[in-house]
Amino acid sequence: xxxxxxxxxxxxxxxxxxxxxxxxxxxxxxxxxxxxxxxxxxxxxxxxxxxxxxxxxxxxxxxxxxxxxxxxxxxxxxxxxxxxxxxxxxxxxxxxxxxxxxxxxxxxxxxxxxxxxxxxxxxxxxxxxxxxxxxxxxxxxxxxxxxxxxxxxxxxxxxxxxxxxxxxxxxxxxxxxxxxxxxxxxxxxxxxxxxxxxxxxxxxxxxxxxxxxxxxxxxxxxxxxxxxxxxx
Amino acid sequence: xxxxxxxxxxxxxxxxxxxxxxxxxxxxxxxxxxxxxxxxxxxxxxxxxxxxxxxxxxxxxxxxxxxxxxxxxxxxxxxxxxxxxxxxxxxxxxxxxxxxxxxxxxxxxxxxxxxxxxxxxxxxxxxxxxxxxxxxxxxxxxxxxxxxxxxxxxxxxxxxxxxxxxxxxxxxxxxxxxxxxxxxxxxxxxxxxxxxxxxxxxxxxxxxxxxxxxxxxxxxxxxxxxxxxxxxxxxxxxxxxxxxxxxxxxxxxxxxxxxxxxxxxxxxxxxxxxxxxxxxxxxxxxxxxxxxxxxxxxxxxxxxxxxxxxxxxxxxxxxxxxxxxxxxxxxxxxxxxxxxxxxxxxxxxxxxxxxxxxxxxxxxxxxxxxxxxxxxxxxxxxxxxxxxxxxxxxxxxxxxxxxxxxxxxxxxxxxxxxxxxxxxxxxxxxxxxxxxxxxxxxxxxxxxxxxxxxxxxxxxxxxxxxxxxxxxxxxxxx
Numbered sequence: 001x002x003x004x005x006x007x008x009x010x011x012x013x014x015x016x017x018x019x020x021x022x023x024x025x026x027x028x029x030x031x032x033x034x035x036x037x038x039x040x041x042x043x044x045x046x047x048x049x050x051x052x053x054x055x056x057x058x059x060x061x062x063x064x065x066x067x068x069x070x071x072x073x074x075x076x077x078x079x080x081x082x083x084x085x086x087x088x089x090x091x092x093x094x095x096x097x098x099x100x101x102x103x104x105x106x107x108x109x110x111x112x113x114x115x116x117x118x119x120x121x122x123x124x125x126x127x128x129x130x131x132x133x134x135x136x137x138x139x140x141x142x143x144x145x146x147x148x149x150x151x152x153x154x155x156x157x158x159x160x161x162x163x164x165x166x167x168x169x170x171x172x173x174x175x176x177x178x179x180x181x182x183x184x185x186x187x188x189x190x191x192x193x194x195x196x197x198x199x200x201x202x203x204x205x206x207x208x209x210x211x212x213x214x215x216x217x218x219x220x221x222x223x224x225x226x227x228x229x230x231x232x
Numbered sequence: 233x234x235x236x237x238x239x240x241x242x243x244x245x246x247x248x249x250x251x252x253x254x255x256x257x258x259x260x261x262x263x264x265x266x267x268x269x270x271x272x273x274x275x276x277x278x279x280x281x282x283x284x285x286x287x288x289x290x291x292x293x294x295x296x297x298x299x300x301x302x303x304x305x306x307x308x309x310x311x312x313x314x315x316x317x318x319x320x321x322x323x324x325x326x327x328x329x330x331x332x333x334x335x336x337x338x339x340x341x342x343x344x345x346x347x348x349x350x351x352x353x354x355x356x357x358x359x360x361x362x363x364x365x366x367x368x369x370x371x372x373x374x375x376x377x378x379x380x381x382x383x384x385x386x387x388x389x390x391x392x393x394x395x396x397x398x399x400x401x402x403x404x405x406x407x408x409x410x411x412x413x414x415x416x417x418x419x420x421x422x423x424x425x426x427x428x429x430x431x432x433x434x435x436x437x438x439x440x441x442x443x444x445x446x447x448x449x450x451x452x453x454x455x456x457x458x459x460x461x462x463x464x465x466x467x468x469x470x471x472x473x474x475x476x477x478x479x480x481x482x483x484x485x486x487x488x489x490x491x492x493x494x495x496x497x498x499x500x501x502x503x504x505x506x507x508x509x510x511x512x513x514x515x516x517x518x519x520x521x522x523x524x525x526x527x528x529x530x531x532x533x534x535x536x537x538x539x540x541x542x543x544x545x546x547x548x549x550x551x552x553x554x555x556x557x558x559x560x561x562x563x564x565x566x567x568x569x570x571x572x573x574x575x576x577x578x579x580x581x582x583x584x585x586x587x588x589x590x591x592x593x594x595x596x597x598x599x600x601x602x603x604x605x606x607x608x609x610x611x612x613x614x615x616x617x618x619x620x621x622x623x624x625x626x627x628x629x630x631x632x633x634x635x636x637x638x639x640x641x642x643x644x645x646x647x648x649x650x651x652x653x654x655x656x657x658x659x660x661x662x663x664x665x666x667x668x669x670x671x672x673x674x675x676x677x678x679x680x681x682x683x684x685x686x687x688x689x690x691x692x693x694x695x696x697x698x699x700x701x702x703x704x705x706x707x708x709x710x
Contacts, residue, residue: 048396050706070398078396084388086242088249100238101397148397 001026001183002047002152006056009042009207016042018207019056024200026151029174029184031194031215034204035231040187042207044154047185048078060152074102077145081157083137087130091115091140094129095147102148111147118143119169135166142173145182153177155186159193171197191227195220205230235399239407240414247377247415256373257419263369264423267362271320272430282312282331290665298654300645301637302563308336309633311626311666314439316613318446320430322363324614335630337567337637340574362423363608366454367601368490370416371461375482377415378465381408383475401702405466409698412462424451439613439668446611446673453611456691457604463694470701489601497602501591505584513577520573531566538565551647560642567634582620589616593682603686610680613670617679621671629666636662 002024009017017039024030032040045051046058049065049072058065060072085094092111099106106114115125118139124132129140138158145153153174159167167190174184174197188194194201195215201223203211210230218226247253289310296307312332319326385391385404394404431447440446465482472478508516523530529537542554542561551558596602609615636659645653670676677684 048392050392050395052706070400073396073398076396078393080389080392082389083393084390085393086246086390087388088246089242093245097238097242098393098397101235101394101399103234103398144397154396 003059008055026181030200031198032187038204039207076152077150078154079141083141085129114143153184235403236407240411243411301641301655305337305637316440318612322612324609337634379479380475382469401705497595501588505587556642557645564638603683
């Protein structure tokens with residue numbers, strides 16, 4: 001579903017991503033770990049076609065994102081570290097608007113149901129987003145991914161700053177999406193969440209994917225040791 | 233297209249929930265309402281006064297009693313510049329050109345009762361006309377409406393979300409432009425309706441026969457002007473990293489385009505093409521009439537030549553033997569010589585006006601504010617060329633009046649009996665009341681080709697600019 005082949009990105013003399021090869025299938029949750037500047041967000045930005053690669057290729061559903069930006073964006077949903085919605089609109093209005101961009105149209109009851117299924121408290125559905133916590137906004141993001149019928153989820157540190165309860169709720173939503181065959185690429189610092197939620201884990205360092213393994217093949221303790229080893 | 237409309241709907245919803253935008257919109261609407269209503273009251277009052285005074289002066293002319301035609305020519309009359317219904321919208325030069333002019337033989341009097349004379353020095357900053365609100369204050373509303381259109385999306389991260397959901401830069405940009413255009417149309421709709429109602433009242437006006445065409449053209453050029461400012465504001469926002477930068481850039485542009493450049497152009501054109509003082513202008517005319525244009529044919533010489541010419545042409549020895557009163561012929565010849573001198577001086581003066589105006593027109597290519605200002609005055613029939621047209625028609629009327637008086641004197645009185653002859657009401661009736669009709673909008677617009685090119689050129693430029701920028705933009709540079 002998601003594939004990177006020799007994906008490379010340079011910023012002047014600095015190599016942000018160096019020959020990344022990656023494959024994420026439907027129903028996989030690939031967690032990318034690594035320090036700041038390791039190349040996690042660059043990878044996501046390349047799949048989003050927000051930046052152009054200097055070499056290699058990023059494909060979604062076998063389509064090169066640089067050549068088929070419209071088609072590939074129709075397949076994906078993106079939730080950044082701090083999902084900012086339009087604060088003057090309600091959660092429901094935001095969802096309605098973003099669904100409209102993806103050519104998906106739902107009536108009010110369906111949108112309310114989507115938000116409820118994504119864990120948003122019903123009394124917040126019609127409140128302006130300016131009164132939402134970060135966790136609530138992330139839930140609207142998940143509702144949006146569901147509403148759009150996204151086949152690919154790109155998550156850039158989505159649980160950063162969430163309290164454990166909200167973080168756990170978010171993980172459950174991801175697992176639910178996984179069951180529906182959604183391919184997820186998640187950049188994160190959260191080792192526990194990566195081990196708990198991810199099907200695959202990769203560790204990046206200085207733009208290179210230095211470790212790539214199934215999460216079931218490693219214990220949390222070993223994962224932590226491995227991660228710390230590469231951070232030094 | 234669907235994304236564009238979705239984005240436009242979202243922008244409208246958000247803007248309507250922004251207090252600043254709503255407050256500014258209400259302020260602009262109130263100012264326009266006050267300006268329009270004030271303009272209309274002023275128009276009604278001045279039109280009434282002008283009509284009354286014109287009738288009063290007509291009665292005085294017709295009822296002046298029997299008298300020598302030349303005395304009647306000096307008794308003269310007043311003509312009044314009629315207010316046009318569109319001056320309600322844009323006062324233009326009406327404040328400075330005066331409302332009435334005294335007509336008599338030998339003299340081309342200047343306009344009297346300039347409204348600006350009754351104002352304090354604050355008049356230099358312009359009167360509160362609807363046009364002033366539209367071309368000076370409305371761009372400020374546009375700036376406050378659109379400066380953060382993109383920067384806020386960038387700063388909050390919603391731009392990345394928008395793009396990731398399949399929206400293109402093109403649909404975002406044009407969606408925003410469409411949304412703000414709709415908002416401005418809603419804000420301006422009551423005013424535009426008011427303008428059309430007032431204009432339709434003036435449709436029967438004999439002064440401006442093509443009010444409807446002018447009103448439609450005014451709405452069109454203002455729509456383009458607003459579009460230019462709107463598109464530029466969105467573009468600056470697209471190119472700026474922060475809302476603060478965008479706002480400062482746009483305010484700097486506003487000050488440059490609306491405040492500094494017009495003043496600089498006016499000052500430069502005055503410096504390059506200096507007008508003579510009124511005193512010097514009049515003295516020049518008097519000197520040329522007195523000494524002759526070549527400086528060697530003073531009045532007595534010209535008269536002697538004329539006498540000789542007529543005596544020869546009619547084969548007589550004395551002016552008394554001519555079959556008409558030579559005094560009438562001589563006075564008309566003197567009048568025509570004076571007219572010729574006046575025309576020469578007046579043409580020189582107008583050439584300076586034209587050069588000064590040309591500088592403004594050239595500058596308008598670089599500044600749409602100047603273009604809209606000139607076109608607005610032109611279409612409201614309150615511009616320089618309409619004023620000149622009025623002066624020309626008044627002068628033609630004055631010359632015809634004097635010519636008829638002199639002809640009557642030549643034909644009906646005898647040489648030497650100057651004051652014995654008295655013309656009657658019949659002659660005064662022959663002078664039709666002065667009535668003025670403005671040139672058509674298209675005739676006047678011939679003088680404003682550069683301004684029209686400017687508005688069309690700027691519109692094309694901003695469309696291309698946005699199109700190009702949309703294609704080249706990326707949410708992350710690198």
